[in-house]
Amino acid sequence: MDGKLAVIGLGSIGSMALWQASRLTDSVVGFEAQSPGHARSAVGGDTRLFRMLYRGIPDYYPILQRSRRLWAELEAESGQDILTRCGGLSIGTVDGPYIAALLETTRVNGAEHEILSRDAMAERYPQHNLRPDDCAVFDPHAGALRTDRAVTAAVAAAQANGATVVTDTSIDSIQETDDGVVVTAGDESWTFENVIVASGGWSQKLMPEYLKAATETRRIFLSWFVARDAAEFSPERFPVFIRISGDRSMYGAPSVDGVTVKATLDGRGAPTPAADSVPRDLTAAEIAETTETVREFFPGLFPNIVRSDAFPDLYTADFQPLLGFLDNSSRIYAATGFSGAGFKMASGYGEIAASEALGKRYFDGLDFVRPHRFEKI
Incomplete structure (x- = not known):
């Protein structure tokens, strides 16, 4: 052996x-x-986003609880800052399926959370340009994993x-x-x-x-934008987020380099023939939808992709x-x-x-x- x-x-x-x-x-x-x-x-x-709030199988929650403790152990063992604890927002239509499913899972697993009205969001997180019927759920234990x-x-x-x-x-x-x-x-x-x-x-x-x-192996792409005022998108002021509002969806993280903000279309993993040959460049359609979404969601970002990349992952x-x-x-x-x-x-x-x-x-x-x-x- x-x-x-x-x-x-x-x-x-x-x-x-x-x-x-x-x-x-x-x-x-x-x-x-x-x-x-x-x-x-x-x-x-x-x-990558770390969050305790999600929609789906409640049995994930104990794994998330244990993961949160283990990230802290890895930080202590390595002396590295790995989890930026900035909180997280789940944003969607008040009566839409996304917020309803998330709150139902949260009701079952008992995860700590705070529901924010559109007005409360506008006051606390003005970086987000919300639609009239949007609301948010705040996760105090969420953050960005390096x-x-x-x-x-x-x-x-x-x-x-x-x-x-x-x-x-x-x-x-x-x-x-x-x-x-x-x-x-x-x-x-x-x-x-x-x-x-x-x-x-x-x-x-x-x-x-x-x-x-x-x-099957799928291609996941990511995109970054420059902030008009980087301080507005720092971890202290801009939590990680997932937003599913009507026909648009996006997730992202605060600026970790003091310049760019990750904002990426949600749920766009597409099959790819092989992990070694994932197309790294975004298509014209991906660029167009991404920039249109950022233009609506984030007036504080220049609506031009300054960095993008793509990666493989295995989907079941x-x-x-x-x-x-x-x-x-x-x-x-x-x-x-x-x-x-x-x-x-x-x-x-x-x-x-x-x-x-x-x-x-x-x-x-x-x-x-x-x-x-x-x-x-």
Whole structure:
């Protein structure tokens, strides 16, 4: 055996799984096709939204609570500022489906929140140009995660705990045997007791057929704008936001460089043939819709994209993650398919994956993310 556990892919989730595994054993190896935090993976783009308010399955809430504590632990362990705690806004039509669904989930999970009328929003957050029937829900525990810092800090912390990191090594195959899992890259191979697959948009080639059929790689694009007055969009004055108002939707984060503000169309992930060949330039239609939306939503931003990029991520058919062993007898653990929404809970997901893959603890109540849900499809 070359180790108890291998983690394939050290991006959003894999870096956290490696860090958490290193707290449980000194016999863990992480494999990365490039280098941790590289800008071509789903880690790219400087920031991701952390929020405790969301619409959907209430059972995510305990993972968010644990993730919030783990982000603080990673900051303490690394000495890095990873989560900018600036609060968050969910903005939408008063009687529309978005706000209604968000408040229903919040009612069930008990997340702390504050409902803001249009007038209250205009007073507290005048950066947002609201429609007459808009309102907002404020999340006091939300913020902006610094993605590159988070990933590199987690990998460094894992190495300090004794983990081994193998970079510039793309894994070609994984094969279960009676004794373990053989991991192959070119002419080299290693054998581990168990393996976590956390390689995002590159995960499909390492999956069984039933999961290949239930997943696809999609392209996510991001865009940034220059503020007319950067101080108005600083973290102290401009929370992270998601806005779904009628026919327009956008999410974004405050300025972390003192100049530009991230403002990106929501829910525009489109299928792409391969993670290695994601078109980085925005199309004319993407540019037009993005600038039109910014022109309406944010008078304080110049309505011209000054920076944009695109990244791959793996999406599942039901937009819920793959987190768990492939079956009851498998030694291969999937931690992928986060469908463009995984980073806020990456630290919590990493803890679950590491603990379960090493046989230290099993987490109940997670049937909605277990891979076996797709076996009969």
